[in-house]
Amino acid sequence: MTAARLDTLTSWHADWKGLRVAVLGLSVTGFSVADTLAELGADVLVVTETADEEYARLLPVIGARLWTGPLDAVPDELSDFAPEVVIASPGFAPRHPLIVWAQDSDAALWGDIELAWRVRDKVLRADGMPADWILITGTNGKTTTTRLAATMLVSGGLRAAPVGNIGTPVLDAVRDPSGFDALVVELSSHQLWYLGLQQGPEPVSPHAAVCLNLADDHLEWHGSFEEYRAAKAHVYDLTRVACVYNKSDAATLAMVEDADVVEGARAIGFDLGVPGPSDLGVVDGILVDRAFLDDRRTSALELTTVAELAELGLAAPHMAANILAAAALARSLEVPVAAIREALRGFRLDPHRIEVVARHAGITWVDDSKATNPHAAASSLQAYPGAVWIVGGLLKGVDISDLVSSRGASAKAAIVIGADREAVVVAFARHAPGVPVFEVHAVETEEVMAQVVELAVGIARDGDVVLLAPAAASFDQFASYADRGRRFAAAVMERIGTGAGHQHDDVPPAGTPDSAS
Template identity: 65%
Template sequence: MNRLDTLTSWHSDWSGLRVAVLGLGVTGFAAADTLAELGADVLVVASQAPDERARLLDVIGARLVQSDLTEVPGELIGQRPEVLIASPGFHPDHPLLLWAEAEGIPVWGDIELAWRLRDKVGEPAEWILVTGTNGKTTTVQLTATILAAAGHRVAPCGNIGIPVLDAIRDPQGWDVLVVELSSYQLHHVKRSGVGSLVPYSSVCLNLADDHIDWHGSYEAYGEAKGTVYENTKVACVYNKADGATEMMVRDADVQEGARAIGFDLGVPGPSDFGIVDGILVDRAFLEERFDSALELITIDELALLGLDAPHVVSNILAASALARSFGVAPEVIRIALAGFSLDPHRIEVVATADEIRWIDDSKATNPHAADASLKAFGSVVWLVGGLLKGVDIDDLVKRHAPRLRGAIIIGADRTELRDAFARHAPELRVFEIDADDTEQVMPEAVRRAAELAEAGDVVLLAPAAASMDQFSSYAERGSKFQNAVREFLGGGADDDESASQPNA
């Protein structure tokens, strides 16, 4: 038997296992720390090594090789690893991954490693998996909030910020992990065989063009996302408004007894979640689902909470389905939602002044997310642009041109957006921000937006692009926008929270 096939538990003998870890970000360090604790021979290979993490590697007994990673370091060849742990950002055709494939060295991601080690603290937690092009973090947080309100020990983790490897080692233990998974992580998740993940329930919220430059094609991106449903035990939750997610469920090899549960904003069928007369309802997890439904919460109640934007309502329905699959009562869902708020930079109202609302949706890092954000508002001055990641922006501009008062294009390369507006909105007033100094991008964008906006308009930062061409993250981009808005408006903003909630 292959030694790796015996390593399916924290209590297996990992001592001396030769492991290479690619990358020293949050995920890479968590993998190195975990494996060093197990007694493995750990070599970390990274192009960048933050000083604090590099020092900690010495403390835990792991070795570090810094390299530009354009070729295989001699130290890696000398170690001859038995398994290679790839951090999520490593492209499938990266030279080190191609070398591992040629040498017959298995490649794992942090998710497979964590699944094999999930029994460190008490009874292993169940895993609920969440992926999709957009809405992952909100849905994970919603699901975890609902499960916690029901009294379960729950940890939101994965791509949301807390590595799964850290969650499984928490000494208090958990009943359930709600795991956000990116397509990068799912690329390295095995569909079958030793170490294969067996989720309790799972959802792919939607599928749209994104990360095509990483996966190579839309089909490869979709195939990675579909992995989330493999081996699911209880509920495969899918979006009825997105046929690609239903096909993923149909194609998945699930456990006997697992159910397909649909959700959308329409009237639900007998195994679905949806909306009837302004009420979110469950027609899946009740005995008489063909003749009745369970009320969860009303759209009017969500409006008072600022949670009534259509894409947020969709996320609530998906999270409710996952929580109901775990046995949470409908009344607990209503109580949990009453205390929930969206993350910063997700349709966050910055200010209202002169009947103009300024909204930060910097987290809309692809066209699909920006589309959902734009749909929530009537007349918009749109701040758009950044690193497009190989996706087509043309359809988005064409679809929303009629609702635009004007547009402000940011980003290092503005050519595609400039051409799209010229084709589909030639009369629209469009400004480009070509500031060389990143610190000046948002102040200039805000000033130009103020020139365009009129009473009743929304000035919306929904870039439809990643931020790394000009900013370190979507959060920095959003924060700089918010600071620029507040500085521009001075004391003229309305702090009345009820006046500044977005409308569906």
């Protein structure tokens, strides 16, 4: 009976009244789920360890109930509620007791993305259709590419918004009364794991999708690299028009080759080399599209140039790759190349992403605190070879040895911070013994970056770059990667004096991609 009813719940206008739904977690995503379901008339129980005071106050106002307490076992209140659907916030790992219980029960287990897809028809476009979805994932570059793609779509005259893991829940956009032509949805591997469970009659079927790259990350959540890869691969499931993949990352091509897509969907490659007739790439310093034009076997469309990107501070190799990926997604919705060029002229990176915070006495200080895993840090080190590298934090079960061997060996010095310092120091001793290594033993948040900067000042010389690219999560010593970056910038300015601050204009751009020959 429950499965049959759930199969009818594929529209905002279906009969959701009285459906018993347990919502696990009360972050911004969890609240958006509870708020949506309450508006639909479902019977909602929110279960969470702790609750933000404002959310806890609002839940009874919208008609939902709240239970808080330890979640190392299934609470009686949850089992007695006997939910027909359990919708989990992305933080709940597959082996969490509540997730195991939900999968063993008669309840359906969803993530917020499946719910959003089911009710996406609340506000329709002028043609009577729901907004198209573009899905973006990858170990690194997701947020930047999501913002780029949304900016390009808007520049092309579409009503579009970046949503999902980027910060705005998809459900908030679905319920926006102004409506959208397209939603650019950033998806974490956690959200994609839940998406892989969907069994409804109308599963998520995006217009276009991309996995930007794949490297070790979140292994403690998924349990293994194989499970992490399998989750990421769900981004391509039932793609209708364009499966965009990274030609420099064989794993992403394999995902596309293995994906169950809608007949007629095209594989579109991107990288910094010469593009084939269904690719985007770089020719003689020009970023070009050879995928979305009629005469793609003999012609290409110019998107922008490496020189133009350098003037905008967007020419680091991984940034150029992100731009090509975003352009492929936008072109799949027929955004003109002129609109893409215009979007790039006004685009600015978010803070803490290869952000130059100061230049003083010939030393450039760069904040890439968003580099929270080795793959991201490798891109930073490629952009700034020979830097004084600030590295360390919580490694999340990832081995940093390959990064130290491949990129760290060319660093001028390493300043090691964080709870997992020993693993980093050992990696340097084994794989880059010629690089001087300095440990920051401070554990108090207020002291860490002051010591980092003091050490860096003693190491760096005229022409050097001091690069914060930790290759690790921040939660051992900081509230977030943004907090880590802000404290780094503040310590730099405190040490060199605010009068020297934020001199962006005279800072040379990060390394640019090689022109294809």
